Amino acid sequence: MNTIKSFFAIALLVMITASAPVQSGYKVGDTAMDFKLKNYDGRMVSMADYRDAKGYIVIFNCNTCPYSKAYDSRIIALNKKYASKGFPVLTINPNDPDLSPGDSFDEMKKQAKRNKYDFPYLVDETQDVARAYGATNTPHVYVLDKVSNEKLKVVYIGAIDDNSRNAETVTKKYVEDAIGALMQSKNVPVTQTKAIGCTIKWRNS
Amino acid sequence: MRVLIITFALVVSIGSLHAQTAEKVKIEDLQKMVGRSSGKIQVLNFWATWCAPCIKELPLFEQINASRNDIEVSLVSIDLDLDPNPDKVYRFIDRKKLKSKVYILDERDPNTWIDKIDKSWSGAIPATLVVNLKNGKRKFVEKELKAGDLEEIINSVK
Numbered sequence: 058m059n060t061i062k063s064f065f066a067i068a069l070l071v072m073i074t075a076s077a078p079v080q081s082g083y084k085v086g087d088t089a090m091d092f093k094l095k096n097y098d099g100r101m102v103s104m105a106d107y108r109d110a111k112g113y114i115v116i117f118n119c120n121t122c123p124y125s126k127a128y129d130s131r132i133i134a135l136n137k138k139y140a141s142k143g144f145p146v147l148t149i150n151p152n153d154p155d156l157s158p159g160d161s162f163d164e165m166k167k168q169a170k171r172n173k174y175d176f177p178y179l180v181d182e183t184q185d186v187a188r189a190y191g192a193t194n195t196p197h198v199y200v201l202d203k204v205s206n207e208k209l210k211v212v213y214i215g216a217i218d219d220n221s222r223n224a225e226t227v228t229k230k231y232v233e234d235a236i237g238a239l240m241q242s243k244n245v246p247v248t249q250t251k252a253i254g255c256t257i258k259w260r261n262s
Numbered sequence: 263m264r265v266l267i268i269t270f271a272l273v274v275s276i277g278s279l280h281a282q283t284a285e286k287v288k289i290e291d292l293q294k295m296v297g298r299s300s301g302k303i304q305v306l307n308f309w310a311t312w313c314a315p316c317i318k319e320l321p322l323f324e325q326i327n328a329s330r331n332d333i334e335v336s337l338v339s340i341d342l343d344l345d346p347n348p349d350k351v352y353r354f355i356d357r358k359k360l361k362s363k364v365y366i367l368d369e370r371d372p373n374t375w376i377d378k379i380d381k382s383w384s385g386a387i388p389a390t391l392v393v394n395l396k397n398g399k400r401k402f403v404e405k406e407l408k409a410g411d412l413e414e415i416i417n418s419v420k
Contacts, residue, residue: 256386
């Protein structure tokens with residue numbers, strides 16, 4: 058009898074484990090890790106460098122994706138609006154330049170200079186940061202709340218807004234709403250969204 | 263009379279330009295497509311003209327579509343999400359001489375419809391949903407398929 062019981066218990070466990078979706082990367086509420094990555098200007102950048110920051114807008118992004126292009130001016134505007142209020146933008150390019158030559162370090166440098174980025178555009182050479190965060194596509198945003206110097210809490214994961222095609226007809230500004238809530242110490246209204254995007258070009262995949 | 267001929271010529275040339283057009287569909291149409299019962303296996307591939315890995319894997323779908331009567335392939339373009347003009351898709355169909363059925367998804371705000379295709383989908387493309395319309399088994403993958411992958415997915419829903 059006991060054998061049968063334990064058999065069912067094991068079978069149930071196997072079923073539960075097998076049906077659990079593969080969860081990798083951060084979920085809302087998790088603590089995010091800091092990173093130290095090379096910026097387009099050669100400088101090494103970490104979030105900890107921003108002593109007075111209250112939080113961060115971390116965006117996995119690239120040169121080549123048409124969605125990244127469509128959002129470029131909106132990302133620049135986010136930093137202009139929120140960096141001075143304590144929420145700087147940091148962008149990270151995780152694409153393997155062997156698979157996507159337009160995302161090489163040289164091309165990143167050109168793009169950052171041409172578009173006058175006044176925020177870091179970092180290269181995630183090992184793709185470890187993108188993997189740890191669980192980024193899947195570009196642009197993919199993580200809004201972090203700096204609870205303390207040791208704790209960066211993920212409060213929003215997803216898209217910048219609800220309209221990739223046209224910035225003027227956006228009805229839901231997810232990232233701005235998240236930061237607005239943080240500034241007023243309120244709960245972030247929408248914590249997770251999905252959007253169409255280009256898949257990250259993973260090495261050897 | 264002359265005006266008539268010119269008009270006729272114009273109509274004919276426009277018609278031939280769009281010899282292979284693509285029907286616009288809503289998310290509900292796709293849900294019906296994979297929810298109906300039939301003896302066939304439905305393959306839905308999400309792609310766009312700007313997506314290099316999508317274009318690379320397209321021949322695999324064309325091949326299956328041409329060689330298997332038990333499989334229906336629908337190539338769903340999501341180009342409209344970024345560009346309101348579908349001409350790029352029409353030109354692509356002509357240039358590549360696509361034989362599979364092509365649809366253009368006419369939806370806004372992807373956050374409201376991505377989960378309706380599959381909860382595990384992040385929204386990145388290429389992505390493919392295979393549904394056996396006989397037994398309801400389904401398999402969703404979010405990656406570029408290589409030779410042999412599609413057959414393997416099809417076998418997994420049998």
